[in-house]
Amino acid sequence: MPLDPLSSTFAALADPTRRAILARLALGETSVMELAKPFDMSLPAISKHLKVLEHAGLISRGREAQWRPCRIAPDSFKQVDGWLGNFRRFWDESFNRLDGLLEEMKAEEAAKAPPRSNRKVSNPKVRVTKEKQRGRTRG
Amino acid sequence: MPLDPLSSTFAALADPTRRAILARLALGETSVMELAKPFDMSLPAISKHLKVLEHAGLISRGREAQWRPCRIAPDSFKQVDGWLGNFRRFWDESFNRLDGLLEEMKAEEAAKAPPRSNRKVSNPKVRVTKEKQRGRTRG
DNA sequence: AGGTTATTTAACCAATGAGCTAAGTAGATG
């Protein structure tokens, strides 16, 4: 049951209804009724979807009389974006160029100040045979 | 059942094993055996995970003798990033700053949507700058 | 041909997830 946060966030995003709800919420906070309107689906179904989104940290809910207005919650989006960042170099050209620059800058910086690395690297579980294999032939 | 592409991609990402596999593949193309090593899991299980990732367009597979090397496929990542872009203004400060001009112009539209209001969502414009701009400062 | 290695397919099972209807709760209002 206790799925890690990133997993529940991705799972929540893996449903078109839920993504449509989020798209609507990107326009602004609104009620459950309002959110349900576009869908040919029972209200309880929507309620469940909202629960999933909330549990995934993608929305938060307030209380206003009998309404429970929903709004986007940024944190989980940020998490997803962060994770995705590990792969950005595979498709984002400008990122690659920037990355190259940063590498250079880091190298220079390292040359100036010798590193004092006492970092706690605990789990070398993914023991990779080759540290970094470069030279993909991909456009 | 043919789930739409974005849904199957998110679904594929909603599993820690599969994300770990992708993380390994970010270091470079490798075989199924190699990918399976870190996991306490049968080989068929890994094979299934790879099938899911492939069907989601997150990896592609080659053929080299009896090995079927896997590598990252950028397209689906790009799709996810694109979708996420619709929400970037909710958390990315630099994005917001650049978008600030438009924001002022549309200050009226944002407001708060009182739940009882019956107004139609007649402005489907999702205020997103057309050019992707991303001031990433990772690490 | 026969064997070893790499990987997939088949058949099964337990758990989850998305949908439904019907009933329950909470707050506003007559």
Add this chain to the structure above:
DNA sequence: CATCTACTTAGCTCATTGGTTAAATAACCT
């Protein structure tokens, strides 16, 4: 209070998913 509106919970299906073991395929190597 009674009722209406706005939701949520409960209980039930049915399909999908993540894992298993056993068997099949595929390519290489004697």
